[in-house]
Amino acid sequence: MILPSALLSQFRQSQRMVVVTGGGLSAESGIASFRQALTGPWANYDVRDLATPQAYARNPKLVWQWYDFRRQLAERAAPSAAHHALVDLEQHIPEFLLVSLAIDGLHWRSGSRDMVELNGCVQRTRCVENGHLGDWDEEGETPPRCQRCGSPLRPDVVLLGEGFARHDVSRATRAVEQCDTILFLGEISALDPVAQFPFIAQRANACRIVIAPDDSVFSLMANHTVQTTPGEVFPQIIAHLLGKGD
Ligand SMILES: [Zn+2]
Structure with missing residues (x-):
């Protein structure tokens, strides 16, 4: 897939990035x-x-x-290529936070560490x-x-009806308020506070990127949308970023 150069340079220039994941990435691992x-x-x-x-x-x-x-x-299940690419991305961006709605622990297993697991x-x-x-x-x-x-x-x-832990919500929200780039990777449930992130990021003048097959509140608010599953394109973006290929 040919990726827009503006999208790639956004990844290259970002100093403060938030990546949001959810059920879409779990599905790529067959969960x-x-x-x-x-x-x-x-x-x-x-x-x-x-x-x-x-x-x-x-x-x-x-x-x-x-x-x-x-x-x-x-x-x-095993972490997908997109899970592994996120570990590489975390090493590359000076201030990085992964916010996930997944409960499967695959981000942790693949090596991600700067992370808020909103659902536990x-x-x-x-x-x-x-x-x-x-x-x-x-x-x-x-x-x-x-x-x-x-x-x-x-x-x-987090069981249904309990609500997310307040310290997790404030850590994630603060990171979105301060980021220069936010990436929504794969299908993600549009629950608050995550559903508010595109609006918070817009107010912060952060670039909003979505890689997901279907339209959502996230893609409606995006500066760049790549309409496919994360595994199709995200590892390629990170390889490009790290100079492992074009
Ligand atoms: Zn005890």
Whole structure:
């Protein structure tokens, strides 16, 4: 694919970049969305049975098992070429922040470090009473108990209706207010605060780039849109940026 030179020079010149990812990038690694994962024994469940704080209060074992299932799906998947390209990009941009709505942990596994996972990560757990992060023992009770305080563990993800952690939202929003470039990579749910990012970036005079197959609020507000999946073009952009090819 021939990429516009203005787009490439924006990547080359950027000093402060925010990249936003979500379900589109997970899909490139073959990870099922919440609804796609409702198959087999899970087919008759509803989001209210599996992914709300009320569901956890009612039946913590079921909620734990659902996220355990999704954790295994994520563990079997491999980071895509776009995940790896983001790691290279992070090394290249002086101030860089990755903001992801994905819970699969693939950014972390591929090596991204400057990151806000707004929805948390299915690979981590925290205890209900004190929020201790940590490991758990597969043997014994379901859900397992915190090794530090004995409180039951839950997945360290944002359940439906809980809202994002305030410090994550403010860190991500501040980075968008201060960036010179924001890239929306792949399909992303238009939830606040992420749905506000194009407007915040516009007020900050930041260049807005979208690489995604379909139209969205992000593409409507973009200075540059590349209408394809991230894997088709993003690794090529980064290779170009790093002088590994034209
Ligand atoms: Zn604890």
